Amino acid sequence: MPASESLGLPPDFVWGVSTASYQIEGAVTEGGRGPTSWDAFAHTPGRTVNGDTGDVACDHYHRYAEDIALMKELGVDAYRFSFAWSRIQPTGRGPVNAEGLTFYDRLVDALLAAGIEPSPTLFHWDTPLALEDEGGWVNPDISKRFADYANVLGEHFADRIPRWITVNEPVVLTTLGYGVGMHAPGKRLGFGSLAVAHNLLLAHGRGVAALRAAGAGQIGIANNHAPVWAASDHDEDQQAAALYNALANDLFADPLLLGRYPALLEPYLPDGAGDALAEIAAPIDWYGINHYNPTMVAAPSTDPTALPGSVDGQQLDSGLPFRMVEIEGYPRTDFGWPVVPSAFTDLLTGFRDRYGDALPPIYITENGCSDATGPDATGRVPDTRRVGYTRAYLEALAEAVAAGVDVRGYFHWSLLDNFEWAAGYSQRFGLVHTDFETQQRTPKDSYYWYQELIRSQS
Numbered sequence: 001m002p003a004s005e006s007l008g009l010p011p012d013f014v015w016g017v018s019t020a021s022y023q024i025e026g027a028v029t030e031g032g033r034g035p036t037s038w039d040a041f042a043h044t045p046g047r048t049v050n051g052d053t054g055d056v057a058c059d060h061y062h063r064y065a066e067d068i069a070l071m072k073e074l075g076v077d078a079y080r081f082s083f084a085w086s087r088i089q090p091t092g093r094g095p096v097n098a099e100g101l102t103f104y105d106r107l108v109d110a111l112l113a114a115g116i117e118p119s120p121t122l123f124h125w126d127t128p129l130a131l132e133d134e135g136g137w138v139n140p141d142i143s144k145r146f147a148d149y150a151n152v153l154g155e156h157f158a159d160r161i162p163r164w165i166t167v168n169e170p171v172v173l174t175t176l177g178y179g180v181g182m183h184a185p186g187k188r189l190g191f192g193s194l195a196v197a198h199n200l201l202l203a204h205g206r207g208v209a210a211l212r213a214a215g216a217g218q219i220g221i222a223n224n225h226a227p228v229w230a231a232s233d234h235d236e237d238q239q240a241a242a243l244y245n246a247l248a249n250d251l252f253a254d255p256l257l258l259g260r261y262p263a264l265l266e267p268y269l270p271d272g273a274g275d276a277l278a279e280i281a282a283p284i285d286w287y288g289i290n291h292y293n294p295t296m297v298a299a300p301s302t303d304p305t306a307l308p309g310s311v312d313g314q315q316l317d318s319g320l321p322f323r324m325v326e327i328e329g330y331p332r333t334d335f336g337w338p339v340v341p342s343a344f345t346d347l348l349t350g351f352r353d354r355y356g357d358a359l360p361p362i363y364i365t366e367n368g369c370s371d372a373t374g375p376d377a378t379g380r381v382p383d384t385r386r387v388g389y390t391r392a393y394l395e396a397l398a399e400a401v402a403a404g405v406d407v408r409g410y411f412h413w414s415l416l417d418n419f420e421w422a423a424g425y426s427q428r429f430g431l432v433h434t435d436f437e438t439q440q441r442t443p444k445d446s447y448y449w450y451q452e453l454i455r456s457q458s
């Protein structure tokens with residue numbers, strides 16, 4: 001598809017880009033910001049590739065005006081960023097840090113002046129350390145803290161922000177952060193981490209209520225979803241895949257959209273979790289899906305020397321009732337993630353089929369490709385694999401829309417190369433190249449391709 005070919009998407013389709021606070025802001029000790037779980041984790045030896053941290057990241061805290069100029073030139077309608085909770089409330093509770101609000105005031109006002117809709121996430125994994133020290137997302141108290149924080153933001157920004165996202169990918173914080181310890185806070189609770197899922201969902205529900213009470217409109221969530229493929233037709237693999245699917249997909253969508261927890265997981269949820277379902281299922285205006293690639297799952301190996309499987313190239317703990325298996329036969333991104341655009345169409349049509357009328361309009365809140373291509377001798381960044389990935393995934397999205405799925409917008413991950421969590425700066429997802437030594441930004445070929453695409457679709 002040349003960038004100028006129509007995808008047949010609705011005329012008011014929203015084109016955007018996404019980022020998150022800890023991945024781009026830097027300035028971790030400036031403006032009264034309190035430390036977070038990710039500061040502590042990244043500074044613990046051995047936790048991130050090369051010991052990388054978000055201390056400086058893209059220095060966006062100081063360079064936001066330049067980044068907004070890049071977005072304006074790109075022609076996006078909307079920008080998804082996240083508030084750093086610990087800039088607003090340095091310890092996650094109590095008095096508001098005025099300097100934190102001022103930073104986001106400037107950002108929001110500059111976006112509005114550039115004609116770009118601010119579409120913030122309230123929480124993208126950077127838990128204030130003071131709350132983490134009290135148990136973080138295992139502590140049931142945190143959903144109340146989150147509601148207070150949401151209230152502060154709603155009261156302050158409701159009149160300027162058209163679209164809100166409560167939390168980002170609770171599944172990843174639950175499983176990688178508290179289940180297997182690959183992300184902050186590095187806990188290994190196994191299925192005990194389902195308390196985290198519950199508290200995140202309850203925080204979302206209470207956050208929705210707080211934002212609504214403050215007059216905020218158009219509230220949604222950004223959930224990571226992916227089709228789960230069983231490694232074979234054998235019963236054991238099918239059962240392992242069903243359990244993993246319940247954990248990775250249904251656990252985070254069923255309570256929100258159907259007001260119930262998946263029966264397979266009820267035994268692992270905290271006592272009384274069901275009593276909170278009415279709060280969790282508070283109506284939302286739209287549903288955000290982050291999608292990158294499908295997942296393949298098998299039963300745990302009976303071979304005691306076999307490895308239990310990997311996520312993002314890192315080995316998981318053994319002892320889990322499933323095992324991740326590499327998907328063969330497809331190209332891979334630099335992260336090793338398989339490129340399977342048809343799985344995106346299947347995911348979207350599958351969502352429509354499963355949730356029917358309970359599903360509000362969908363926005364794709366993240367999708368993108370790790371491609372390490374840097375500037376060539378002429379300074380150009382020919383990231384053809386990112387262009388190919390994005391084109392194919394947008395065609396897959398358009399196919400779902402043609403099949404009747406109501407998708408209203410697409411936010412590419414990411415505006416610029418940034419701190420990719422445990423992978424540090426080793427994985428580049430940006431439409432704009434970041435030189436982390438000089439902080440120079442260089443738009444890549446994919447940036448110009450996306451610019452042309454946006455122009456031609458509107």
Ligand code: FCB
Binds near residue numbers: 020023168169224420
């Ligand atoms: C998602 C995260 C986002 C980014 C992309 C590559 O899981 O939400 O912050 O790291 O993956």
